[in-house]
Amino acid sequence: MMNQPLQQYDHVIALGGGHGLGRVLAALSFLGPKLTGIVTTTDNGGSTGRIRQDQTTIAWGDLRNCLSQLANRPSIGTMLFDHRFNGDNELNGHNLGNIILYALEQLCVRPLEAIKLIRTILKIDTRIIPMSEEPTHLTALNVEGQMIFGETNVDEMSEVPSSLNLEPQVTATCEAIQAINKAELIIIGPGSFLTSVLPPLLLPAIATAISNSNAQIIFIDNLTNEVCAANKLLLEDKLNWINQLLGRNAVNNVISHAEHIDVGEFVSFFPLVSDHHAGLHNKEALATALSTVMNKST
Template identity: 30%
Template sequence: MSSNTAVDGGDDERPPRVVALGGGHGLHASLSALRQVTTDVTAIVTVADDGGSSGRLRQELGVLPPGDLRMALAALCGDDEWGHTWSEVLQHRFRSEGDLHGHAVGNLLIVALWELLGDSVAGLDWVGQLLGAHGRVLPMSSVPLEIVAEVQGSDPERPQEMRTVRGQVACASTGGSVRSISLVPESPPASTQALKAVREADWVVFGPGSWFTSVLPHLLVPELAEALVSTRARRLVTLNLSPQLGETDHFRPETYLEVLREHAPKLGVDVVLADHEAVEEATLLDRVVRDLGGVLELDDLSRVDGTPRHDTERLAAAFERILSK
C-alpha cells in the first residue's frame, strides 16, 4: 500500500479526517499505518513523560516533555529519502560521557523552537514542515502533566494492599497492578487546536499503546474528554497485542475496554480492532464491544516474526477497510 493511498471520508471531495490519540511506540505504530490510508491525520499526544531525555528537559527548562511528540513526528515522515533521513535524525540519541548523553536530537530541536517561538503548537508545526510530515502533531494539554496511579499488590506479601504511585515512569514500571489513574493538575487545560481537531474529525482512534500512561490520560483532561464524547466522529479502539508487564499485567482483551469505560463512562465506541491471535474468547470480547455500542473487527495485525508488535502494512490494511465503511 503506497503512502498516496487514501480512502473516502465524510464526503467524496476529501480524505477522511482522522485524529489519533496516545503516545510512545503505540501511537508511532498507529500513525505509521494511518498516514498510508489518509492524508489528513492529526496526532494528539500525551504530555506526562518524566523519564529519560524528556524528563531532564522538562525538569531543567519547565517545558512540555518532547519525547512522545518527537516520536509522533518521526512516524509521520515520508517513505522517500528525505523522510527516512529526517526520521533517523529526529530519533538519533547522543552517546557520550557528558551532559548530552541520552538526549534525542529531535527533543532538542523541538525545545529550541519552543523557546524561539514561545508557542508549543507553532514549534511542532515548524518541525513538521521541516520533515515534510504527512500530518500534524499536537499536545493534548498546554501544560506538562503528572500521572498518579492507584496500584494494587506492589508488595507480594500484601497482594490486596493499595498504594499511590506518582510519575509516568513509575506507573509504567510498577511491580503491582494499576487500578486507576488521575492527573496533576487535576483539571489541566486542553490544547485548543486539539479540541478543534477532535470536533472536526471523521474518525478518532484510541490505541494501541500503554493503556494507563498513554491512552487513558486524554480522557482525564476535562475539555478534551467532553470533545471526545460529543464529537460526531466515529470512534475506533485498537487493542494491544499483549499485556504490558506491571501496567496491564494479566489483562485480557476485554479488560482494556472495561477500564476505558470506568474512566470515561459516557464515551461510546463504534469499532474495536483486535488481532486474531491475541483474542482467546471472541464471543466474550464481542459482548463487551456491543455493550459499548460498537462492532468487533478481528484481523491479522502482528508482525510475521512473532514479536508482539503491530505490522505497519497489516494495520494500514485494516484501517483502510474500516475507515472505508
C-alpha cells in the same frame, strides 16, 4: 483501492502516545492533512525525563517519535532529528529531536508552533497536536490508596491502579478539541494502556469532546502483553476504563489480533504482526484492517 473506505473521511483522529500512536499515524499517512494525531505529553523517562527534571516543559518524547515515524526517509533532516548522543558526557543518551523541540519552546514558540516548524522541515502533512501545552505528570492511586507520581513509577506498579489522574490538572490544547469536534473517525491505541493511551482521556475537555462526538470510535489492542500492571487487564477491562473516562459506552469497534477473546461482535480479528518486530503492527495490514472495519460500518 483497499484503503478507499478511509479516503472518504476528511477528519480522522488518532489518539495516544509512544510507538503505538506513531505506528498508526505512519500506517495512515496516505491521508495526509486529513489525519491528526493527539499525543500524550506525560512521559518522564529517558531523555525526555532528564530534560523535565531540570526544566519546566511538556514531555517531547512521544511527539518526537510520532514526527519521526511520519517523516520521509532517508533524509538529513530525519538523521538529525533521530540522532541520539553517546559518549562520556552530559549529552549521553539525549535525543537531538527532543532538544530541538525544547529549544524552540525556550525561544517562546508555542509547542504547537514548534511542531509545525519541524513538520515543515521534515515535509509532514499530518497534523500533530500535544494533548496539552502545559507541563503535567501522570499520577495513580494504588490499592492501598497511596499516590504514585510520574509515568515511569506508574509503569512499575505491580497491581492495576484504582484510578489515574494528572498533576497538575492542565488545559487541553484548543486545537485538539477543535479537531475532535470535526472528527468522523477516532482511533484510540495501541500503546502502553495506562501510561500512553489513557492520559489524553484524563483531560475533561478531551473526554467530553469525544463523548459528545458522532464519530466512529475504534480501539486498537496491543499485539503483545505489557511488562507492567496493565498486563493484568483483559480487553473488556480496557474498554471499561475508556468508557468510564468518557462517561458512556463510546467504542464502536475493536481491532485485535487475539482470536480467543470473546467480548462481542464489535471485535474484529486480523493478523497484524510486523515481520520485523513481534510487538509492532504491520503498517499495511493495520491500514487494511481499519479500512475493512470501516467498510463494514458504513
